[in-house]
Amino acid sequence: MDARRKLAITRGIAGLTLLFFRPYHRMLSPMADSFYHPRPRVRFAPSPTGFLHVGSARTFIFNWLYARHHGGTMILRLDDTDVERNTQASLDSIFEGLKWLNLGWDEEYKQSERLELHRKIAWSIFEKGLAYRDFTPAHAGDAEKSGVQGTWLFHAGARELAREESDRRAAAGEPFALRFRVPRPAGPEAGETGVRGGPPPSPARDAAEGAVRFAPGKLCVHFTDAVYGEQVKATDDIEDFALLRSDGMPTYHLASCADDADLRISHVIRGQDHLTNTFKHVLIFEAAGFTPPQFAHLPLLVAPDGTKLSKRRHGPVVSVTTYRDAGFLPEALINFLCLLGWSPKNDREHMSLEELKDAFSLAGINRSNAVVNFKEASAGSLESASQAEVIPSTGAAGERKPLPAGTEIFDPKALWLNAEDIRGLAVEDLSARLLPIMRAAGYRVSPEKMLQITPLVRERIKLLRDVLTAADFFFVVQLPPYDPAELIPQKGDTAMALKVLQKAQTILSTVEFRHDPLDRALRAAAPELGVKTGQMFQPIRVAVCGRKNAPPLFETLVVLGRDTCMERVAQAMKTLERPWA
RNA sequence: GGCGCUAUCGUCUAGGGGUUAGGACGGAAGAUUCUCAAUCUUCAAACCCGGGUUCGAUUCCCGGUAGCGCUACCA
Numbered sequence: 001m002d003a004r005r006k007l008a009i010t011r012g013i014a015g016l017t018l019l020f021f022r023p024y025h026r027m028l029s030p031m032a033d034s035f036y037h038p039r040p041r042v043r044f045a046p047s048p049t050g051f052l053h054v055g056s057a058r059t060f061i062f063n064w065l066y067a068r069h070h071g072g073t074m075i076l077r078l079d080d081t082d083v084e085r086n087t088q089a090s091l092d093s094i095f096e097g098l099k100w101l102n103l104g105w106d107e108e109y110k111q112s113e114r115l116e117l118h119r120k121i122a123w124s125i126f127e128k129g130l131a132y133r134d135f136t137p138a139h140a141g142d143a144e145k146s147g148v149q150g151t152w153l154f155h156a157g158a159r160e161l162a163r164e165e166s167d168r169r170a171a172a173g174e175p176f177a178l179r180f181r182v183p184r185p186a187g188p189e190a191g192e193t194g195v196r197g198g199p200p201p202s203p204a205r206d207a208a209e210g211a212v213r214f215a216p217g218k219l220c221v222h223f224t225d226a227v228y229g230e231q232v233k234a235t236d237d238i239e240d241f242a243l244l245r246s247d248g249m250p251t252y253h254l255a256s257c258a259d260d261a262d263l264r265i266s267h268v269i270r271g272q273d274h275l276t277n278t279f280k281h282v283l284i285f286e287a288a289g290f291t292p293p294q295f296a297h298l299p300l301l302v303a304p305d306g307t308k309l310s311k312r313r314h315g316p317v318v319s320v321t322t323y324r325d326a327g328f329l330p331e332a333l334i335n336f337l338c339l340l341g342w343s344p345k346n347d348r349e350h351m352s353l354e355e356l357k358d359a360f361s362l363a364g365i366n367r368s369n370a371v372v373n374f375k376e377a378s379a380g381s382l383e384s385a386s387q388a389e390v391i392p393s394t395g396a397a398g399e400r401k402p403l404p405a406g407t408e409i410f411d412p413k414a415l416w417l418n419a420e421d422i423r424g425l426a427v428e429d430l431s432a433r434l435l436p437i438m439r440a441a442g443y444r445v446s447p448e449k450m451l452q453i454t455p456l457v458r459e460r461i462k463l464l465r466d467v468l469t470a471a472d473f474f475f476v477v478q479l480p481p482y483d484p485a486e487l488i489p490q491k492g493d494t495a496m497a498l499k500v501l502q503k504a505q506t507i508l509s510t511v512e513f514r515h516d517p518l519d520r521a522l523r524a525a526a527p528e529l530g531v532k533t534g535q536m537f538q539p540i541r542v543a544v545c546g547r548k549n550a551p552p553l554f555e556t557l558v559v560l561g562r563d564t565c566m567e568r569v570a571q572a573m574k575t576l577e578r579p580w581a
Numbered sequence: 582g583g584c585g586c587u588a589u590c591g592u593c594u595a596g597g598g599g600u601u602a603g604g605a606c607g608g609a610a611g612a613u614u615c616u617c618a619a620u621c622u623u624c625a626a627a628c629c630c631g632g633g634u635u636c637g638a639u640u641c642c643c644g645g646u647a648g649c650g651c652u653a654c655c656a
Contacts, residue, residue, distance in 0.1 A: 045656090046656090047655085047656050049655080049656070079656065081655095081656085082655055082656065084655085085655070085656085134654085136654095137654095138653085138654045139653080139654080149582055149583070150582070150583040150584085150652095151582095151583050151584065151652060152583095152652075175654095176654095177654045178654090179654090228586070228587095231585085231586095233584070233585075234584085236584095237583070237584045237585085237652085238584090238652095239652070241653090241654095242653080242654045243654095244654080245654040246654055247654080249654085251653090251654070251655085251656090252655070252656045253656090256656085271650095272586070272587095272649085272650070273649090273650055273651075273656090274650090274651090274656090275585070275586065275650075275651080276584075276585055276586085276650070276651040276652080277651070277656095279585095297586090299586090299587080299649095300649070300650075302648090302649075304592085306648060306649075307648095307649085308649075308650085336593095339593060339594080339605090340593065340594095341593090343593085343594055343595070345594090345595065345596090346595085346604095347594090347595070347603080347604045347605075348604095348605095349593085349594090349604080349605055349606085350605090366587095366594080367586075367587060367588095368586090368587050368588065368648095368649095369586095369587070369648080369649060369650095370592090370593065370594090371592060371593080372592095372593095373591085373592045373593080373606090373607090411592080411593090411606085412592080412606055412607050413592075413593065413605075413606045413607080414606095415606090416605085416606055416607085417606090419618095419619095423619080457618095458618095458619090459617095459618050459619045459620095460617070460618045460619080461618090470618095519615095522615090523615085532615095533615055534615055534616075535615095536615080537615040537616075538615075538616065540615095541615075541616065542616095545616095547616095547617095548616060548617075549616060549617035549618080550616070550617065551616095551617080551618085552614090552615075552616090552617095553615055553616085554615090
């Protein structure tokens with residue numbers, strides 16, 4: 001931990017003690033304090049403009065963990081103020097993903113149902129003179145901006161427009177956007193709340209003195225991030241951002257802050273892509289008369305190529321439902337995601353939800369982006385990805401249904417964690433999860449048989465879906481064709497294979513079909529034939545399973561039953577005798 | 582372009598003014614087993630670069646570089 005970080009934490013503690021000297025009325029006000037939260041209120045606020053990807057899922061998880069760790073409240077808020085881009089499919093994808101994660105939340109809101117509140121707050125800021133109408137048509141700033149060096153600040157003439165003139169044009173029905181009047185150092189602007197000097201920065205000071213302070217020659221906005229520490233930005237680098245669009249809809253910044261204040265959110269835990277937006281948010285909170293919440297920004301999740309996760313570039317590997325459909329256990333995905341950008345700092349990695357909840361703290365969060373080490377999409381899927389661009393998407397948020405086959409596209413650590421969790425499941429539990437997968441693939445399978453097979457595949461699958469390739473031979477009537485050469489044992493030949501299978505046939509026809517008798521009889525046959533045990537077992541295994549790599553032989557034979565085994569051995573002998581047929 | 586954030590094995594990370602820089606996944610080798618898997622053992626693998634500060638920097642400071650983010654009437 002570096003000095004800066006230590007400082008921030010120490011200050012947090014100092015702030016806590018400070019609290020007890022606070023006036024009582026301040027403790028009762030809705031946003032009384034940004035650090036003293038016996039019962040924190042946190043929110044996950046996705047906007048339904050795309051499917052739920054793993055980065056969003058991690059944000060949800062961290063918020064949830066923080067709330068549960070401290071006995072607080074988890075809130076789901078749909079930030080759906082961008083009517084143009086919202087889709088029902090995206091909304092469905094978000095709920096589908098969150099439902100599968102199975103963590104739950106305590107309260108739920110939709111921004112589109114709270115527009116009155118947003119507007120009320122926007123106009124209250126306007127009434128204080130801290131916002132103004134901008135009649136410049138939308139996007140007119142682009143041309144102006146392109147040639148300009150540095151940050152674009154505001155449209156010429158808009159900010160200075162007299163109130164009477166502004167009111168007159170608005171009354172005449174001229175469209176306008178409402179912009180925040182970011183305090184500027186030069187000129188007697190209204191609403192400057194800065195103070196000079198004072199104690200060192202801290203959440204306590206941010207709350208007590210206001211975030212806008214004078215520095216030599218400029219005005220600066222301050223806030224203290226629980227992860228990134230003290231943040232300062234000159235107002236000269238913050239443009240007069242919009243609060244209300246010309247259609248009257250609130251912008252993200254306004255709606256988010258208004259709701260965070262109204263819902264008494266104590267901690268805003270979100271992606272680092274909002275770190276620089278936070279200066280604007282702090283400004284809004286202050287202008288509206290609210291104390292800002294405590295902010296904690298999370299390092300971003302990026303693809304192996306270093307770019308941020310996106311469906312278009314990286315395909316379905318970034319969608320939570322892809323993990324579900326591939327046979328991840330939700331607890332494994334959660335565990336994996338927690339390890340990206342956060343560490344319990346004690347070398348523990350495979351952890352239960354309960355353990356994660358106990359161990360979680362904002363102090364364990366890193367500051368650098370983490371790579372989700374999935375394999376880049378193959379040429380084929382890239383093709384379909386570019387097709388998906390031209391064809392208007394109709395599926396769930398544009399997700400492509402066909403799943404990339406196999407386990408090789410996922411981060412190996414996620415797979416390992418999933419395999420660990422699968423092995424940790426009780427046989428009955430695992431079996432119950434495997435059953436619907438087999439059935440969905442068209443196999444007729446009884447719960448009893450599934451229960452018999454589960455222990456045989458448990459240590460051989462990394463994803464639930466792997467059961468389809470690991471256990472298929474238990475269910476098929478006819479084994480899919482395999483290379484007859486597989487039947488020939490190591491350092492053996494066709495003759496040896498035939499000899500073994502012949503012997504096996506006679507043994508299988510009479511022996512009691514239980515593990516121990518089978519083991520004894522078949523093992524004893526090897527020396528009789530003058531072959532090694534391995535040479536004895538391989539042809540039989542391949543004959544009944546249709547492949548070299550399979551679960552232990554005797555257990556497999558028992559599950560398959562005498563008839564199927566006999567039939568398959570006979571079949572194998574036939575193909576060996578007539579390999580060309 | 583402006584502003585901001587970040588930089589330890591391939592990946593996720595621990596650590597920190599003096600260490601054999603630790604763990605995990607993945608990789609390699611071996612043990613074990615009827616194959617595979619699981620399990621166990623072992624091995625390879627990292628402090629972005631340049632300046633300072635210091636007896637001593639991978640760690641602290643500055644600069645560079647690179648990556649990422651923001652710079653919308655998107656979120």
